[in-house]
Amino acid sequence: MPKDLHAEIIADLAATLNAWLAERGNHPPVALAPPTREGAGDLALPCHPYARTLRLSPQVIATQLAEVARTHPLVAAAEPVAGFLNLRFDGAALARRALPWALTDDAALGRSDALDGRRILVEYCSPNTNKPLHLGHTRNIVLGSTVAALARAAGAEVVQINLINDRGVHICKSMLAYQRFGEGATPESVGRKSDHYVGDLYVRFEKAFAEEFKTHGEPRGIEKDTYFNTESPLGAEVRRMLQAWEAGDAEVRALWRTMNGWCESGFEATYGRMGVRFDQVDRESQTYLLGKDLIAAGLEREVFERDPSGAVVFDLSRIGLEGKKAVLRSDGTSVYTTQDLGTAVQRLDQHGFDRMIYVVGNEQDHHFQVLFGILEHLRPEVKGRLFHMSYGMVELPDGKMKSREGKVVDADNLMDDLHALAYAAARERNPDMDDAEVHRRAEAIALGGLKFFLLKFGPATGFVFDKERSIALEGETGAYCQYAYARAGSILRKLAAAGEPTASPDYGALTLPQEQAVIHALMAFPGEVRTAALELKPNLLTKAVFEIARAFAAFFNSAEARVIGAEPAIAAARADLVRAARRSLEAGLHLLGMTPLEEM
RNA sequence: GCCCCCAUAGCUCAGUCGGAUAGAGCACAGGUUUCCUAAACCUGGGGUCGCAGGUUCGAAUCCUGCUGGGGGCGCCA
Numbered sequence: 112m113p114k115d116l117h118a119e120i121i122a123d124l125a126a127t128l129n130a131w132l133a134e135r136g137n138h139p140p141v142a143l144a145p146p147t148r149e150g151a152g153d154l155a156l157p158c159h160p161y162a163r164t165l166r167l168s169p170q171v172i173a174t175q176l177a178e179v180a181r182t183h184p185l186v187a188a189a190e191p192v193a194g195f196l197n198l199r200f201d202g203a204a205l206a207r208r209a210l211p212w213a214l215t216d217d218a219a220l221g222r223s224d225a226l227d228g229r230r231i232l233v234e235y236c237s238p239n240t241n242k243p244l245h246l247g248h249t250r251n252i253v254l255g256s257t258v259a260a261l262a263r264a265a266g267a268e269v270v271q272i273n274l275i276n277d278r279g280v281h282i283c284k285s286m287l288a289y290q291r292f293g294e295g296a297t298p299e300s301v302g303r304k305s306d307h308y309v310g311d312l313y314v315r316f317e318k319a320f321a322e323e324f325k326t327h328g329e330p331r332g333i334e335k336d337t338y339f340n341t342e343s344p345l346g347a348e349v350r351r352m353l354q355a356w357e358a359g360d361a362e363v364r365a366l367w368r369t370m371n372g373w374c375e376s377g378f379e380a381t382y383g384r385m386g387v388r389f390d391q392v393d394r395e396s397q398t399y400l401l402g403k404d405l406i407a408a409g410l411e412r413e414v415f416e417r418d419p420s421g422a423v424v425f426d427l428s429r430i431g432l433e434g435k436k437a438v439l440r441s442d443g444t445s446v447y448t449t450q451d452l453g454t455a456v457q458r459l460d461q462h463g464f465d466r467m468i469y470v471v472g473n474e475q476d477h478h479f480q481v482l483f484g485i486l487e488h489l490r491p492e493v494k495g496r497l498f499h500m501s502y503g504m505v506e507l508p509d510g511k512m513k514s515r516e517g518k519v520v521d522a523d524n525l526m527d528d529l530h531a532l533a534y535a536a537a538r539e540r541n542p543d544m545d546d547a548e549v550h551r552r553a554e555a556i557a558l559g560g561l562k563f564f565l566l567k568f569g570p571a572t573g574f575v576f577d578k579e580r581s582i583a584l585e586g587e588t589g590a591y592c593q594y595a596y597a598r599a600g601s602i603l604r605k606l607a608a609a610g611e612p613t614a615s616p617d618y619g620a621l622t623l624p625q626e627q628a629v630i631h632a633l634m635a636f637p638g639e640v641r642t643a644a645l646e647l648k649p650n651l652l653t654k655a656v657f658e659i660a661r662a663f664a665a666f667f668n669s670a671e672a673r674v675i676g677a678e679p680a681i682a683a684a685r686a687d688l689v690r691a692a693r694r695s696l697e698a699g700l701h702l703l704g705m706t707p708l709e710e711m
Numbered sequence: 712g713c714c715c716c717c718a719u720a721g722c723u724c725a726g727u728c729g730g731a732u733a734g735a736g737c738a739c740a741g742g743u744u745u746c747c748u749a750a751a752c753c754u755g756g757g758g759u760c761g762c763a764g765g766u767u768c769g770a771a772u773c774c775u776g777c778u779g780g781g782g783g784c785g786c787c788a
Contacts, residue, residue, distance in 0.1 A: 148731050157730050159768060169768080193731060194768085239788090276788075395788095422786050433713070433784075440786040447788050476715065477783050503716090504782090540750065567736095568724070571716075573781080575723080584750045586736045587724095594750065602747045609747085654725075654735085661735095668743095668752040675747050689747090711750070 113218035115641070116209060117634040121154065124183055124198070128156065131179045136164055143198075152188070152199040153631075159194050169194025202627050203619035210618040210684070213633045213691035220264075220698035221640035221652075227266035230462055233259045235470035236382075236389075240277045240374035241285045242310035244381050246520040246576060247472070250505050253565045253704070254649060255470040256387045258500065260702050261644035261652065262466075270462060273389040274454070277371050278396045283352040285309050286366050287345070288316035298373055304523065306377025309370055320345050381522055385558065386704050393454060399445060401453025405489060406439050414488045430484030438485070451482050455497075456490060466496050468647065473501040473571065500647050503573030505565075520576070529557035533582050533590075537711075552708055556582055556590050559705035563589030566703065567653040587657050589705055595660035596700060597711040598667050599693035606675055606686055614679035616687050625669045628662040629688055633695050640702070649703075656699035663692045 125143045132138040138161050146155035158172040165172060173191030180189040180198055185208070187201035213219045235255025238244055244252075259269045289312050298305035323345055328338035339346040355363040382388065406423055409415045415423045421441035427434050438449050458467065469479060479499035487494045507520060534553035541549060564581035568574050584590040621630065632655075639655035642648065666672050666688070674685040700707045 142730090146731075147726085147733075149734085151731075155731085157769090159730075162768075195731060197731095279788075281788090418786095420786080424786090437786045442786080444786085446786065473716075474782060475788090478788090480715090501716095536750075540748095572724075573717090577723085580723085580737080583737090588736090590750075594748085598748065598751085605747050650725080657735090664751065665753085667747070668749090670743095670746055673747060711748080 112224055113220075113222045113637070114212070114216055115218050115223065115637040116212045116216070118638055120185060120208075124154065124180065124186070127179060127183060128176055128196075131176060132161060138164065146195075146197065151192070151195070152190070152197040154198040154200075156196040156198075157194065158191075158196055162194075172196075202622040206618045206621040206626070206630055206684075209630045209634055210616070210621070210687055210691060213630075213695065214687055218637040219633060219691065219695050221261075221637060221695075221702055223265050223637060223641045223644075225265040225641045225645055226262055229262075229267045229465040230270070231259075231262045231267045232270045232272055232458060232462060232464045232467040233262070233470065234272045234274055234393075234468070236273045236387075237471070238273075238275060238374075238378060239279075239281055240275060240309070240371045241281045241313045243304070243306040243374075243377060244522040246505050246507075246522065246525060249385075249522045249525065249561070250502065250565045251470055251472070252382070252385060252387055253562050254500065254502055254570060256385075256704055257562075257566055257649045257652070257702070258468060258470065258644075258647055260704065261640065261649065264702060265641060265644040267465075270390045270464075271388070272391045272393060272458075274393045274398075275375070275395065277375075277394045278356065278367075278399060280349055280353060281313070282367070282371075283349045283356065284316040285313040286363070286370055287349055287352055288312040288319070289366065289370060291319075298377075304377050304380070305373035306375075306381075307521075307523070309374045309377070312370075316345075384523075384526060385562075395450065398454045398457070399450045401457055402445060402449040402451070403439070403453070405452055405456055406449060409438075409489055414485075425481075425485050425488075427481065427484070429488065430480070432480065432484070436481050436485070448478070448482060448485070452485060452489065455482070455486055455493075459490060459493060464496065466498060467493075468498045468500050470500045470502070473503055475499075476501055498647065500570060502570040503568075506573060506575045525578075526557060526561065528578060529561055529582055530554055532578065533557040533560070536582070552711065555706035555708050556593065556711075559589035559593055559700070559703075561589075562704050563592065563653055566649045567657075569650050570647065587653070589703070590711075591664075592656050592660040592696065592700060593705065593708050594711050595663045595667075596693060596696040596707045597709060599663065599689050599696065600709045602667060602674055602689050603686065603693070606682075609675050612679040612683040612686065614683055616683035617680035618684050618687070620681045621684050621688060623669075623672050625662075625666040625672045626685070626688060629659070629666050629692055632659040632662040633691055636695055636699070640699075652699065652702060656696065656703065659692060659696055659699065663696070666692075 121143050125141050128141045128143065141156055143154050143156050146152060156176065158169040158176065161172050162169045170191055170193070173194055173196040176196045177189035177191050180186050180196065185200050185204050186198055188199040190197045233255055236248060236252050238248060259271050263269045292315055293312065298308040301308060303311065320343065323343060324335055324338055328335065328342065352363060356367060406415060410417065410423055415425050415438060418424045418435065422437045423439035424435040424437050427436055436448065437446060438452065440446060455467070458464065476499065483497045486497065530553050533556040534549060537549050537553050560582035567587060582590060584594060636655050636659060639651045643651035672685065674682055674689060677685060697707050
């Protein structure tokens with residue numbers, strides 16, 4: 112079982128301090144934690160909360176607790192400062208504990224038992240099959256796949272689900288465009304990636320409609336959507352097609368299958384390049400009728416009510432919101448919420464999940480509040496198990512993405528652009544290198560940089576995507592972390608060539624600040640990864656990996672801390688420190704979905 | 712109109728279930744190369760934590776009000 116050494120040491124110290132307090136009455140357990148303030152040591156404890164009951168000043172309490180703390184073998188110094196107890200570890204003793212742990216324990220790889228045995232469903236990506244994936248999907252995919260990887264590292268059994276919106280008006284638009292303008296072509300015959308070809312058709316439709324609207328609708332001051340739904344011949348054709356689809360019209364269904372196939376196979380290529388894979392694919396064409404039985408049963412149990420027009424509604428005041436939410440139209444047909452309810456219950460029956468996480472943008476915050484509220488009334492056991500991983504929109508340097516205006520960053524094109532940038536940089540530094548190898552490294556840096564950049568912000572934060580920054584090596588970037596990993600490997604290769612040290616390692620000698628910083632970063636890693644998994648905060652993972660990389664960079668750049676050429680017992684200890692850093696970095700990069708490079 | 716989110720260094724962002732003198736990256740200024748990859752490292756300046764009150768031993772963090780920005784409030788998805 113993975114052992115979080117840092118947490119264990121803190122718990123051990125806290126127990127000692129708690130025992131002292133417990134002898135003097137009831138007190139809240141000590142909040143021993145790394146101090147926010149720099150230079151205050153390795154751990155700190157505010158003693159103010161105990162002042163009232165102990166009837167002693169915080170400073171006096173800190174002084175007495177310092178006496179207690181000093182008896183601990185790992186504590187080198189314990190100082191009372193302004194009512195705080197500041198503890199500093201004995202660097203040598205810490206290194207002797209930390210190195211054997213970091214070299215062998217699974218916790219140093221980010222594994223824990225925090226979600227042991229739990230079954231967790233993660234729904235993400237959720238594309239429409241009428242156009243290719245864009246930057247927004249890219250963030251969604253990276254968030255979802257990383258949350259899944261984190262949950263798995265925490266011991267959970269994870270089911271990754273892609274919910275594909277493969278039916279509806281927007282799909283029919285592409286289909287109609289194909290009928291009109293496609294001339295029987297195929298993606299192969301026109302030499303276009305298949306999902307992009309479908310997207311071209313969608314754009315073709317929107318263009319045709321815009322022209323129609325401009326001549327027939329706009330002059331009379333009609334709203335665009337209203338025109339589409341009432342007078343537009345194109346709109347009428349789309350609706351006819353949708354009705355034919357629902358009626359199971361053979362010809363329409365055949366075209367639909369063909370074009371969805373194009374779209375989905377194109378998506379598959381994109382997923383493959385991004386290194387993601389789904390365990391389950393739900394398609395709305397199969398789920399859109401789900402939920403009706405659920406509504407009927409709920410109506411019986413008075414979870415829902417029928418409003419005067421005949422629609423079935425849920426009174427949102429029952430979940431602290433305003434208004435009513437229709438879950439069935441007055442003509443008896445489903446709305447989006449109906450099928451979402453049905454799908455959720457189906458998954459509950461199918462998987463019996465402990466958690467279901469929906470990775471969906473924050474514009475749907477309200478929808479999920481409503482959805483979860485209703486689900487908890489229908490199936491009370493889901494209470495506390497449903498999570499909306501809400502994330503902010505990604506913007507371009509020149510403003511917000513607007514798919515209607517065709518102002519989008521296509522996911523495939525973006526990856527190509529990043530690859531080209533990374534290729535140029537790699538080629539410049541390695542003029543004589545084999546071209547395939549430069550491409551291989553460029554791809555790792557491009558995709559790694561993209562993922563790291565998309566993950567390093569808090570999920571809730573919207574941000575501007577910056578291509579140059581995302582593949583930069585300076586600062587908090589993917590390539591920086593990959594570089595640290597590569598340097599670790601390089602040192603070990605050079606060491607092997609120079610001859611491994613014969614002495615056994617003296618870990619207690621690793622007391623240089625550069626060495627201690629690496630040890631601290633390695634020890635902090637498990638806790639950060641665990642929190643990232645539990646609280647759905649992948650940015651803690653990027654930060655924790657970066658902290659190891661940064662500490663390690665300072666180490667391998669310092670003249671005092673060289674491995675090769677050092678006294679044998681020290682060289683052996685440093686070599687193990689390098690191995691430990693490399694081991695955790697590799698695990699961290701894998702969790703981030705990044706490819707570690709042996710050389711850069 | 713109502714609801715939710717946001718406002719922190721020149722820029723981009725962490726920190727928000729209360730803890731000390733608020734952090735990182737970028738940018739900027741200076742320095743390091745007979746030394747395991749200088750795609751790196753080191754040093755430095757830089758802050759009324761949007762504004763005003765309140766609670767507390769202690770507030771970027773909690774409460775109230777205000778200002779400014781984003782999103783939402785469909786028998787759309």
